[in-house]
Amino acid sequence: MQNFINRFFFILPASPKQLVILVILFVVMSVLEAFGIGMIGPFLNLASHPNLVNESEFVASIYAGLNLTEASHGIALLGLFIIALFAIKSFLNWQIKTYVFGFCLKVRGKLCEKLIQEYLSVPYTFHLSKDSAAVIQCIIIYTQAFALDILMPILNSAANLMIIIALSGLLLMTSQLVVIVLIFLFLPLILILNAFKDKIKYWGKRVSYADESIIRIVNHSLGGIKETKVIGCSGFFEEQLSEQSREYIEAGTFLLSFQVVPRILVEAILILFLVGITSTMILLGQDIDGFIPALSIFALSSIRLLPAISNLSKDVSKLRSMTYVLERLSHDLREIETLKNSEVSNRTVVTKISQLADHKFKNKDFGQIIFDGVTYQYPGSESPAISDVSLSIRKGESIAFIGQSGAGKTTLVDIMLGLLIPQGGDIKIDDISIYNNLRSWQNMIGYIPQSIFLMADTIERNIAFGVADDLIDHKRLQQALEMAQLMDLVKELPDGINTMVGERGVRLSGGQRQRIGIARALYHERDILVLDEATSALDNETESLVTESIKSLSGIKTMIMIAHRLTTIQHCDRLYVMEKGRIVRSGTYNEIVLGNIQS
Numbered sequence: 001m002q003n004f005i006n007r008f009f010f011i012l013p014a015s016p017k018q019l020v021i022l023v024i025l026f027v028v029m030s031v032l033e034a035f036g037i038g039m040i041g042p043f044l045n046l047a048s049h050p051n052l053v054n055e056s057e058f059v060a061s062i063y064a065g066l067n068l069t070e071a072s073h074g075i076a077l078l079g080l081f082i083i084a085l086f087a088i089k090s091f092l093n094w095q096i097k098t099y100v101f102g103f104c105l106k107v108r109g110k111l112c113e114k115l116i117q118e119y120l121s122v123p124y125t126f127h128l129s130k131d132s133a134a135v136i137q138c139i140i141i142y143t144q145a146f147a148l149d150i151l152m153p154i155l156n157s158a159a160n161l162m163i164i165i166a167l168s169g170l171l172l173m174t175s176q177l178v179v180i181v182l183i184f185l186f187l188p189l190i191l192i193l194n195a196f197k198d199k200i201k202y203w204g205k206r207v208s209y210a211d212e213s214i215i216r217i218v219n220h221s222l223g224g225i226k227e228t229k230v231i232g233c234s235g236f237f238e239e240q241l242s243e244q245s246r247e248y249i250e251a252g253t254f255l256l257s258f259q260v261v262p263r264i265l266v267e268a269i270l271i272l273f274l275v276g277i278t279s280t281m282i283l284l285g286q287d288i289d290g291f292i293p294a295l296s297i298f299a300l301s302s303i304r305l306l307p308a309i310s311n312l313s314k315d316v317s318k319l320r321s322m323t324y325v326l327e328r329l330s331h332d333l334r335e336i337e338t339l340k341n342s343e344v345s346n347r348t349v350v351t352k353i354s355q356l357a358d359h360k361f362k363n364k365d366f367g368q369i370i371f372d373g374v375t376y377q378y379p380g381s382e383s384p385a386i387s388d389v390s391l392s393i394r395k396g397e398s399i400a401f402i403g404q405s406g407a408g409k410t411t412l413v414d415i416m417l418g419l420l421i422p423q424g425g426d427i428k429i430d431d432i433s434i435y436n437n438l439r440s441w442q443n444m445i446g447y448i449p450q451s452i453f454l455m456a457d458t459i460e461r462n463i464a465f466g467v468a469d470d471l472i473d474h475k476r477l478q479q480a481l482e483m484a485q486l487m488d489l490v491k492e493l494p495d496g497i498n499t500m501v502g503e504r505g506v507r508l509s510g511g512q513r514q515r516i517g518i519a520r521a522l523y524h525e526r527d528i529l530v531l532d533e534a535t536s537a538l539d540n541e542t543e544s545l546v547t548e549s550i551k552s553l554s555g556i557k558t559m560i561m562i563a564h565r566l567t568t569i570q571h572c573d574r575l576y577v578m579e580k581g582r583i584v585r586s587g588t589y590n591e592i593v594l595g596n597i598q599s
């Protein structure tokens with residue numbers, strides 16, 4: 001219970017003060033509700049016994065105070081008062097409900113924003129160990145569950161609890177015996193709910209897990225649609241999906257069917273009580289007349305009490321089934337917090353050499369990039385992927401890393417991109433560590449990976465990636481298209497740069513996608529281009545087109561490449577051979593590839 005509350009407030013993107021305001025509104029509502037129902041007893045009593053006006057001093061004084069001469073006038077006035085009270089209560093109820101819905105949906109929106117912000121800003125290592133289906137589920141499904149299946153039931157439970165307390169108070173004033181009998185009758189309901197609490201949590205967890213698996217299977221099968229079709233494994237995914245769907249149906253049915261048990265029990269208990277107590281009194285020959293006002297108040301209260309109790313118990317079991325959602329959301333948020341802190345401490349280790357805070361690096365304004373004893377080990381790995389790498393790259397130079405698979409080329413590039421923070425050593429521009437202002441360093445780099453990420457949007461928007469339409473610089477876009485040798489393609493297309501590329505660029509060839517990646521880096525005016533095996537997936541003809549566009553940038557841009565095909569790096573000034581995370585040799589293309597050692 002304590003854990004549940006702590007997690008709830010840790011995740012809630014709103015101040016607890018707002019919840020207090022809501023609870024106060026609920027108290028006002030419940031008091032009005034109890035007062036309204038409480039007035040019906042005297043109204044019926046007065047209507048059936050008009051001579052009460054003369055018998056009761058209290059009633060007579062009210063009649064005198066209001067100058068009422070006829071008994072029927074007083075009854076009509078009381079009736080009007082009750083109607084007005086219920087009208088006000090109903091309007092307030094509607095207003096409060098509207099406020100609660102708005103509040104819950106706002107919380108969902110804010111939580112979505114908070115999560116996407118956290119997932120985007122968390123160190124890259126978080127995503128290396130995370131399944132994207134789980135991340136999508138947290139952002140889309142769990143935020144909705146938090147707002148509608150946790151926050152809303154908590155607020156409704158608070159409202160229902162207030163109503164139960166207020167109406168129980170009213171009943172207690174009418175007849176204590178009724179309340180005592182009721183408490184005994186409701187004990188089995190509390191015991192049943194308690195006995196099933198672990199089961200409910202378990203079913204809730206199974207439903208969430210099946211949901212997550214379904215997203216993952218859809219991701220895998222449709223994400224790799226080409227492979228799925230060619231290998232012919234759609235049956236495999238269909239079978240996996242129907243297995244998870246069975247699991248979802250089974251656990252979900254238990255969960256939903258259990259949620260109606262309280263309502264059924266509450267109804268049965270109240271009817272049992274009402275009929276039971278009346279019949280017993282008649283059978284025992286007791287005078288039922290004196291008991292009628294209490295029973296009528298009880299019957300009227302039940303109209304409101306019945307749904308309040310059954311909804312409260314339904315919401316409590318719903319909250320139990322949502323424990324897993326709270327666990328998952330708070331787990332991710334805490335993990336992100338820890339990773340961010342550890343990244344900061346990693347960075348302080350790396351930057352102890354330089355004391356310049358938030359230095360702004362400028363594209364044109366540097367002499368060389370220096371790797372100084374850089375060492376990196378993946379979390380959970382036994383040995384470093386990069387060990388004590390030192391090298392320097394002058395502005396305008398083109399260098400390439402070569403080496404066997406697993407040698408550490410991609411890891412070194414990821415460190416250079418600022419995605420992985422080394423545990424040892426430093427990367428400097430001239431004499432200033434890039435970790436003084438990683439964002440400013442990243443603003444100098446254009447990254448062209450093996451497989452370019454393209455949005456299902458136009459060529460123009462894919463090149464100006466992340467820039468709003470009205471801010472796109474069309475002159476710069478034309479220059480980028482020319483330098484990336486894309487002009488001919490764009491001219492041939494009927495919609496030109498407004499041609500849609502399809503999801504992940506399926507309507508373009510591999511080489512065209514690659515050149516869009518190059519144009520993107522050029523549009524963003526990055527002086528340092530990092531190309532991770534940018535041409536390895538291309539045929540010879542397309543490769544030579546892409547290589548041409550890369551070569552034409554030699555001397556203009558500083559280029560850092562990873563390549564398997566040695567033909568694509570002939571123009572590089574220097575090659576570095578990597579083995580087991582270390583640089584074992586370096587030299588020109590002639591020296592390394594052709595073996596022409598000159599000195």
Ligand SMILES: Nc1ncnc2c1ncn2[C@@H]1O[C@H](COP(=O)(O)OP(=O)(O)OP(=O)(O)O)[C@@H](O)[C@H]1O
Pocket residue numbers: 128378379381385403404405406407408409410411412
């Ligand atoms: N996320 C990770 N977690 C743990 N170890 C990793 C991770 N990514 C890579 N490694 C390990 O780090 C080492 C270097 O891998 P890296 O991908 O940098 O090599 P590479 O030279 O780029 O290989 P390739 O040419 O096949 O892409 C390998 O031993 C690899 O198993």
